[in-house]
Amino acid sequence: MGSINTVKIFSGSQSEYLSKDIARYFGKDLGGYTLRKFSDGELSPSFEESVRGCDVFLIQSTFPPTDNLMELLLMVDACRRASAHYVNVVIPYFGYARQDRKDKPRVPIAAKLVANLLSASGVDRLMTIDLHAGQIQGFFDFPVDHLEGTTVLVPYIKSLNLDRLLIASPDVGGAGRARNFAKMLNVDMILCDKHRKRANEIASMQVIGDVEGADVVLVDDLIDTGGTICKAAEIILDKGARTVRAICTHPIMSGKAHDNIANSVLEELIVTDTIPLKQSNPKIRVISVAELFAKAIGRIRDHDSISSLFINNQ
Numbered sequence: 001m002g003s004i005n006t007v008k009i010f011s012g013s014q015s016e017y018l019s020k021d022i023a024r025y026f027g028k029d030l031g032g033y034t035l036r037k038f039s040d041g042e043l044s045p046s047f048e049e050s051v052r053g054c055d056v057f058l059i060q061s062t063f064p065p066t067d068n069l070m071e072l073l074l075m076v077d078a079c080r081r082a083s084a085h086y087v088n089v090v091i092p093y094f095g096y097a098r099q100d101r102k103d104k105p106r107v108p109i110a111a112k113l114v115a116n117l118l119s120a121s122g123v124d125r126l127m128t129i130d131l132h133a134g135q136i137q138g139f140f141d142f143p144v145d146h147l148e149g150t151t152v153l154v155p156y157i158k159s160l161n162l163d164r165l166l167i168a169s170p171d172v173g174g175a176g177r178a179r180n181f182a183k184m185l186n187v188d189m190i191l192c193d194k195h196r197k198r199a200n201e202i203a204s205m206q207v208i209g210d211v212e213g214a215d216v217v218l219v220d221d222l223i224d225t226g227g228t229i230c231k232a233a234e235i236i237l238d239k240g241a242r243t244v245r246a247i248c249t250h251p252i253m254s255g256k257a258h259d260n261i262a263n264s265v266l267e268e269l270i271v272t273d274t275i276p277l278k279q280s281n282p283k284i285r286v287i288s289v290a291e292l293f294a295k296a297i298g299r300i301r302d303h304d305s306i307s308s309l310f311i312n313n314q
Helices: 014-028 069-080 110-119 134-139 150-159 174-187 227-238 257-262 290-301
Strands: 009-011 033-037 043-047 055-059 086-091 127-129 144-147 163-167 189-198 201-206 217-224 241-250 270-272 284-287
Touching: 009 086, 014 290, 033 163, 043 069, 043 144, 055 290, 069 110, 069 217, 086 290, 110 134, 110 150, 127 290, 134 144, 134 163, 144 290, 150 174, 150 241, 150 270, 150 284, 163 174, 174 189, 174 217, 189 227, 201 227, 217 227, 227 257
Parallel strands: 009 055, 055 086, 086 127, 127 144, 163 189, 163 217, 217 241, 241 270, 270 284
Antiparallel strands: 033 043, 189 201
16 A cells, blocks of 8 residues: 555656666666557556555656657556556656747747646646756646756866866857856856757857867757757867867757767767667767756655755755
8 A cells, every 4th residue: 555655656668768767866666667559559558556645756758759748648647547646747858848939920839738738637746857948837837846957967067177168058049058057167158149041950150259278068958960069069169269068968869960979079978868869979978867856856755945956056
């Protein structure tokens, strides 16, 4: 029999690689869970143990395909119908977050739609890390624990002991994120101003700031095709920088991204494991967020503040 204080952690089928580590750091095994599929691909999840009266944490990143999101919604519904006390979803990478506003006529606000779907399924709480835009938290009518990638990424940058460190944003939209990194590292920042013809295609880019002789670290929340970050690195090196690295939380890495990174002027690309890498790449270093999520789950269980996990509060 479960009790209100019993925590059970389950993983969706596409995030088990990360969920196992989160559960291990938390001190529990993953709960029994099976995903079956009908011959036409329809998903049929089931929990192999009781969740009645339990505080349940369901871990699943919602990167493509959309099956990952659908599986998570079905998991939530199954927990609700099995009388779970509290259903928490842990979405390390929150898909569709890039469509967070109407930037032209007759387009959806997909991030809000996903928020509505999660609400309708019966979610009590969401935990995620580095949303594409922080204000997406306002799309939800239940608590959102928005963790910060800086907690695991800033210590790595510090460990490099770079002589003249500069933080750079690959576009104006990411200036706030880069400024946050620069503040925590007590260094200056520069901006790259890009103009797009269309999605995933850059028309022009210029660097705002002096990079002569600097060790530059480009900061972004995600890397998709890698086009922007590689172009920015190339221009920064041409402007006289000594070295250029890039750091991001979510390695989407679609299309020719791996080739783009491998053939770029980047010294290395530092990412987290919110999304699994489809192939190995000698230029990519992965830093795990498993322990960070495990600590956050523990604080939620104990009704403690999670703000102590943020690096500016440590």
